[in-house]
Amino acid sequence: MGERHDMPVESRLRPAAPIPREGLLNRLQAVREIGRNAVAAWSEHAYRELYVYDRNWMQDFLLVNDPEGVKHVLLDNPQNYVKSRQLQRTTGPALGNGLFNADGESWRSQRRTAAPMFSMRHIAEFAGPMAKVAQAELERWREGAEFDAAEEMMRLTYRIIVETMFSGDVRIDYAAMARHFVTYLDTLGRIDILTTLGLPYWAPTPKRLRAGVAIRFFRREIGALIDKRAGEIARGTAPNDLLTLLLTTKDPEGGALFGRDEVYDNVMTFMFAGHETTANTLAWTLYLLSQFPEIDERVAAEARAAEGDPARMPYARQVIEESLRLYPPAPFVSRDSVGPDRVGPVEIRGKTSVLISPWLIQRHRKLWDDPDYFDPDRFSPERRDKIHRFAYLPFGAGPRICIGMGFAMQEALIALGAIVSRWRLHLVPGHPVVPLARLTLRPEFGIKMKLERR
Numbered sequence: 001m002g003e004r005h006d007m008p009v010e011s012r013l014r015p016a017a018p019i020p021r022e023g024l025l026n027r028l029q030a031v032r033e034i035g036r037n038a039v040a041a042w043s044e045h046a047y048r049e050l051y052v053y054d055r056n057w058m059q060d061f062l063l064v065n066d067p068e069g070v071k072h073v074l075l076d077n078p079q080n081y082v083k084s085r086q087l088q089r090t091t092g093p094a095l096g097n098g099l100f101n102a103d104g105e106s107w108r109s110q111r112r113t114a115a116p117m118f119s120m121r122h123i124a125e126f127a128g129p130m131a132k133v134a135q136a137e138l139e140r141w142r143e144g145a146e147f148d149a150a151e152e153m154m155r156l157t158y159r160i161i162v163e164t165m166f167s168g169d170v171r172i173d174y175a176a177m178a179r180h181f182v183t184y185l186d187t188l189g190r191i192d193i194l195t196t197l198g199l200p201y202w203a204p205t206p207k208r209l210r211a212g213v214a215i216r217f218f219r220r221e222i223g224a225l226i227d228k229r230a231g232e233i234a235r236g237t238a239p240n241d242l243l244t245l246l247l248t249t250k251d252p253e254g255g256a257l258f259g260r261d262e263v264y265d266n267v268m269t270f271m272f273a274g275h276e277t278t279a280n281t282l283a284w285t286l287y288l289l290s291q292f293p294e295i296d297e298r299v300a301a302e303a304r305a306a307e308g309d310p311a312r313m314p315y316a317r318q319v320i321e322e323s324l325r326l327y328p329p330a331p332f333v334s335r336d337s338v339g340p341d342r343v344g345p346v347e348i349r350g351k352t353s354v355l356i357s358p359w360l361i362q363r364h365r366k367l368w369d370d371p372d373y374f375d376p377d378r379f380s381p382e383r384r385d386k387i388h389r390f391a392y393l394p395f396g397a398g399p400r401i402c403i404g405m406g407f408a409m410q411e412a413l414i415a416l417g418a419i420v421s422r423w424r425l426h427l428v429p430g431h432p433v434v435p436l437a438r439l440t441l442r443p444e445f446g447i448k449m450k451l452e453r454r
């Protein structure tokens with residue numbers, strides 16, 4: 001480490017991703033751009049302004065980059081800002097009216113029901129299964145092998161979510177799940193002109209027909225899982241997990257609180273919200289570590305000393321937090337206003353699409369020093385207090401903050417610790433690493449890595 005460690009911090013830093021090109025395209029063209037890659041469509045303007053307001057024939061639109069404005073929308077007056085209808089149309093065919101998409105009383109009862117699975121005690125109990133799955137996955141790794149780290153991390157986190165939330169009972173194997181999920185993301189998972197115009201999602205466009213195959217597959221498989229579990233509950237042999245909780249929670253009259261559709265929607269919601277985001281976090285973190293060997297060494301040394309205990313990995317946590325800043329797996333949080341309001345200097349009249357973007361805010365020129373540079377020390381105990389709570393939002397904020405935040409951070413630390421204590425990952429030379437936003441932020445061409453035993 002010696003020589004490099006002594007260099008001024010700036011020399012260790014360099015841009016972590018290309019800055020999207022100039023020229024904010026508007027209206028239909030912008031919708032097309034956003035559908036192609038929602039993080040590349042913004043001009044420098046969007047990284048410098050605190051509010052961008054646009055009123056056109058389709059909708060009133062407000063981009064909020066000001067942390068105080070974000071606080072207003074997500075925390076102070078959330079009842080005026082419901083989940084965006086456009087996002088619901090995009091995710092609806094898969095996630096239905098589950099916890100991620102629901103609003104009002106339906107959201108409240110789902111959130112209350114799922115909350116116990118995410119208590120500190122429960123999360124701590126998941127540490128063992130998380131470590132076991134990570135170890136088992138790493139058994140497959142071989143010296144000198146080349147693989148796509150993004151794909152590997154998907155496998156790992158998918159197995160963890162199935163193990164912890166569904167007691168390993170989901171019979172869909174990773175390959176089948178991934179095939180159908182990618183079809184879904186590449187078809188319905190884009191914000192396209194038709195969804196923007198409000199064409200109902202059942203209207204049979206060619207794209208939607210392809211997505212239909214994926215959706216039918218999930219319906220069949222998860223339907224079978226729910227039937228099997230209902231039988232186990234009746235016989236008193238059901239495991240104590242999220243699925244059992246969803247099926248057995250009672251309403252005030254003593255009947256089942258959730259119908260079959262709501263249970264299905266939540267199995268889908270947790271299967272997907274609960275693995276893809278953490279997989280991307282790990283993939284982006286491994287990519288960053290491959291670019292900064294001295295930081296990689298420091299994380300590895302800490303992980304070996306911590307022997308898998310996430311509480312003893314404060315530096316790795318800083319690295320993951322900085323990775324979540326540069327590559328937020330959920331790059332956009334969108335809402336629709338329901339009534340008039342004022343957000344900062346902007347008067348909201350009726351229905352307005354309000355966009356809050358962790359991607360833009362966390363690289364904002366006025367909110368961060370050297371925003372495109374990788375610097376885990378931003379999150380050191382001495383410096384982290386200077387970060388405005390609403391300038392750093394990888395998990396959102398307010399009542400709809402990610403329910404899986406503690407789960408995801410623990411999982412990322414355990415998996416990263418297991419990986420770096422044994423392996424060094426090198427980016428295959430010339431491999432392009434490009435952030436692509438389709439609901440989540442993924443590396444467009446994967447992250448091709450070569451393995452070296454440490």
Ligand code: HEM
Pocket residue numbers: 099100101111269270273274275277278281328329330333334393394395396397399400401402403404405407408409
């Ligand atoms: C690094 C990993 C993760 C990131 C970056 C992330 C990010 C987010 C964000 C930004 C939201 C708020 C969306 C909004 O306000 O519109 C959210 C909500 C949600 N997340 Fe996560 N998430 C992650 C991991 C997880 C995990 C592991 C689970 C479950 C095991 C999960 C389940 C959910 C659910 C169910 C919601 C909806 C909560 C509600 O509306 O009450 N997420 N997530």
